[in-house]
Amino acid sequence: MKTTSANRSDAMDIMTLPTAPTKGVILVVDDDERDEARALAKYCSVSDVLTKPVPRSELLATIDAACACSTAPTRVQVPNGEFDEEHRRLLTDKLASKVAELEAALKASKAKEAELLKTVHETIKTEQALEETNRDLLRKNQEIQNFYHTVSHELKTPLTAAREFISILIDGLAGPLEPVPQEYLRIARESCDRLRICIDDLMDATRLETGKLRLEMKPSSLSALIRKLVLTLGPVAARKQISLTEEVQPDLPDFPFDENRLMQVLANLVNNALKFTPEKGSVSIAAGEAPDDPEAVRILIKDTGCGLPSEEADRIFERLYQVPVPDGGSSQGVGLGLYICRELVHSHGGEIWVDSQLGVGSTFCVEIPKVTPSEALHVLFVDDDSRMRELMSRVLTRTGFDVTTAEDGTLALQQMKRSLPDVVITDLAMPNTDGVELLKEIRQQWGLLPVIILTGCSPDAAAMRRAMEFSPFTLLAKPCPTEQLIKTICSLRHKAVSCSAGKTGTLVRPLCNSAARRKKI
Amino acid sequence: MTTTLTQTEPRQQTETRRKKILIVEDDKSISMALAIRLKSCGYETTIASDTVTGLESALKVGPDLVLLDVSLPAGNGFMVAERIQRLIPAPTPIIFLTASTQPGLREKAQEVGAVAFFKKPYDAEELCEAIRLTLAGLPVEDERRVYQL
Numbered sequence: 001m002k003t004t005s006a007n008r009s010d011a012m013d014i015m016t017l018p019t020a021p022t023k024g025v026i027l028v029v030d031d032d033e034r035d036e037a038r039a040l041a042k043y044c045s046v047s048d049v050l051t052k053p054v055p056r057s058e059l060l061a062t063i064d065a066a067c068a069c070s071t072a073p074t075r076v077q078v079p080n081g082e083f084d085e086e087h088r089r090l091l092t093d094k095l096a097s098k099v100a101e102l103e104a105a106l107k108a109s110k111a112k113e114a115e116l117l118k119t120v121h122e123t124i125k126t127e128q129a130l131e132e133t134n135r136d137l138l139r140k141n142q143e144i145q146n147f148y149h150t151v152s153h154e155l156k157t158p159l160t161a162a163r164e165f166i167s168i169l170i171d172g173l174a175g176p177l178e179p180v181p182q183e184y185l186r187i188a189r190e191s192c193d194r195l196r197i198c199i200d201d202l203m204d205a206t207r208l209e210t211g212k213l214r215l216e217m218k219p220s221s222l223s224a225l226i227r228k229l230v231l232t233l234g235p236v237a238a239r240k241q242i243s244l245t246e247e248v249q250p251d252l253p254d255f256p257f258d259e260n261r262l263m264q265v266l267a268n269l270v271n272n273a274l275k276f277t278p279e280k281g282s283v284s285i286a287a288g289e290a291p292d293d294p295e296a297v298r299i300l301i302k303d304t305g306c307g308l309p310s311e312e313a314d315r316i317f318e319r320l321y322q323v324p325v326p327d328g329g330s331s332q333g334v335g336l337g338l339y340i341c342r343e344l345v346h347s348h349g350g351e352i353w354v355d356s357q358l359g360v361g362s363t364f365c366v367e368i369p370k371v372t373p374s375e376a377l378h379v380l381f382v383d384d385d386s387r388m389r390e391l392m393s394r395v396l397t398r399t400g401f402d403v404t405t406a407e408d409g410t411l412a413l414q415q416m417k418r419s420l421p422d423v424v425i426t427d428l429a430m431p432n433t434d435g436v437e438l439l440k441e442i443r444q445q446w447g448l449l450p451v452i453i454l455t456g457c458s459p460d461a462a463a464m465r466r467a468m469e470f471s472p473f474t475l476l477a478k479p480c481p482t483e484q485l486i487k488t489i490c491s492l493r494h495k496a497v498s499c500s501a502g503k504t505g506t507l508v509r510p511l512c513n514s515a516a517r518r519k520k521i
Numbered sequence: 522m523t524t525t526l527t528q529t530e531p532r533q534q535t536e537t538r539r540k541k542i543l544i545v546e547d548d549k550s551i552s553m554a555l556a557i558r559l560k561s562c563g564y565e566t567t568i569a570s571d572t573v574t575g576l577e578s579a580l581k582v583g584p585d586l587v588l589l590d591v592s593l594p595a596g597n598g599f600m601v602a603e604r605i606q607r608l609i610p611a612p613t614p615i616i617f618l619t620a621s622t623q624p625g626l627r628e629k630a631q632e633v634g635a636v637a638f639f640k641k642p643y644d645a646e647e648l649c650e651a652i653r654l655t656l657a658g659l660p661v662e663d664e665r666r667v668y669q670l
Contacts, residue, residue, distance in 0.1 A: 148622075149621065152620075152621075152622045153621050153622070157548050157551065158548075159641075159642055160620060160642040160643065161550035164645060165550070167645050168554060168558065173557055173558070173561045192642065193642075196642055212624075
C-alpha cells in the first residue's frame, strides 16, 4: 500500500480531484474539526472519519476496511462545482475569522504597549518634575535662610551701637549722670535686650521650621546649669523680692543635652515665672529623676503667679500664641518663646507641659530622656541612598547615638547577626532584600525589636500593606525633620530596653502623653 | 582709610607703653563706641573699616590685639585674621565680634586661632575682661555660655 502525507489544503485538493488517485480517504481530525469533516464526507469519497488520537490498531482496521470495499470507488458527483464554492467559502470564512482574531489581538497588544510607554514617559516626567520641585524648594529654603540671616544682621548691627552708647552713658564715660537719667537709660538698655531676644526668637523659629536647628549634645551637669541659671536670674528676682530657690537631686548623673539650648528653655520658663509672679512671691526650680520613668529627668518650675485658666494651659505652647495679660495690659513678645521651648524640648526627645491653677500659680514641667553615653542607643540605618545614609549617620551620631548603616536588607541582616542594634530605621524600596522582607526577618528572628520605617511610599502603597503584616513599627514619611526622627528614636528606647530583656508586648506609640502625665505631678 | 583716635586721650604716666588695639569694623557707630570704651580702659585704638585698610593698619601699627568684625567690605574678617598671622612675625591675638547668625562662625574663628568670639550686641564688661586677660597673657573664657536674658 502506498502512503502519501499531505497537509490540510493538499488533502482537500486530492479529495476533490475529478479522478481520484486514491482508493479511499480516511480523515483523521482533531476533536473540534469532527463536525466539519463529517459534513465534508457527504460530498466526497471519504471512507471514514477518525478523531485524534487514533489508536494504531483502529487505524489499521479502518484502512483494511476501506481497501476491501474500494475496488470500485464511488464518486459523488458534485453538480456545477457547487461543492468547490461552498467548501471554499467555509474555509475562507474560517480563515478570515482567524485572521480577524489575530489582528484584534495584535491591535490590543500594540495599544497596551503604547499605554505602557505612555505611563513610563509620564512617570519619568513626573519624576523630573518632582526633582525640579525639590531643587526649587531647597533653593527657596536656602534663600529664606539667607534672608533671615541678613535681616537679623541688619537689625543687630544698629542695636549693638544703640546698646553700647547707652552703656557708655550709664557707665559714666561721658560724664557723671544724675540718678533719674541713669534710671531712664537702664530702661532703654533693657528695651535693647528685649529687642535682641525678639530677633533671636525669630531666628530660632525660622531654624526650627526649616529644620536647620542643630543640637550640640554633650554629657553635661544639669545641677551646674541650674545653679548658673539661678545666679543669673537672682538679681531679677531680688528686684521683685521674689524668693528664687533651686533643688536638684544630689546624685543626678551627667547626661547628654545641649547646654545652651536647655539653658534657653529653662531661662525662658523661669523668666516667665518671675514676670507673672507678684512681689514677695516665690519661684522654685526642682530637678530629679522622673517619678514614673527612671530613664528620664524631670525639671519643675513652680511659681506663685496668677496662674492660667485650663483652656489656656493647652494652648500656650502654640506658635504665636500670646498669653493675655490679666489687667488688660499689652502682652509682651511675639508669642514664640514657649513655642521655641516646646520645640527645643522635643528636639531633645522630651516633653513639656504645664499644670496651673488660676490665682494659685503654675508649674511648668520639662521631662527629657537621660541616655548616658554608656547606654547610647545603637541605631542601624538602612537605606540604598548613600547621601541619605551619610546625612543620617552624621546627624544621629551628633545627637549621641551609636550609628551603623547598611545599603540594603541583606547587608542589614548580616550586620544584625554580628551586633544587634537597639532600633532599626529602614527604607522600604531597596534592591535585594527590601524593607518589608527585612521587617519580616526581624520579626521572625528578633521578635519585637523596635523598627522605624522611614519611607517616601504613601501609606496605602502595596509595600505598606505588606509591611502591616509585620507590625508593630513606627511609620515616618520622608522627608522627616531630624528632630522628629530623634524624638521617635528616643521614645522607642524603653521598648529597646524591654525587648533586649526578652520581654514582649504590644508596642504602643510611646510618646509622652502630656494630659496623662499632668495628673501625676 | 585709617583714623587714629589717640590725640585727645591724656597719657597715663604709670604705664611704660599703652597697649595698642586695632578695631576692624565697618559700622562707624560701633567702632566709635568700641574706641570710647577701650580708651576708657587705657588702651590706644586704631580703627579700620574694611579688610584692606585693616590689614594695612595691622602691618603699620603692629597692634597688641585686634578686634575683628566677621562681615566686612572686600572680603571677611577670617581673611584678615589669616593674613595678619602670616605677615606679622609676633603672635597677634584676635577677638572676633559679629552680628551674623550664620552657623559655623565660632568654629571658623577657632580655626584661624582667635582667642575669643563675641556675638553682637556684646556685653562691654565681658569684652573688656577678655581683652584684659589676653593682654596679660592669660587664657580667656569664651563669651559667657549662659543664654543672656
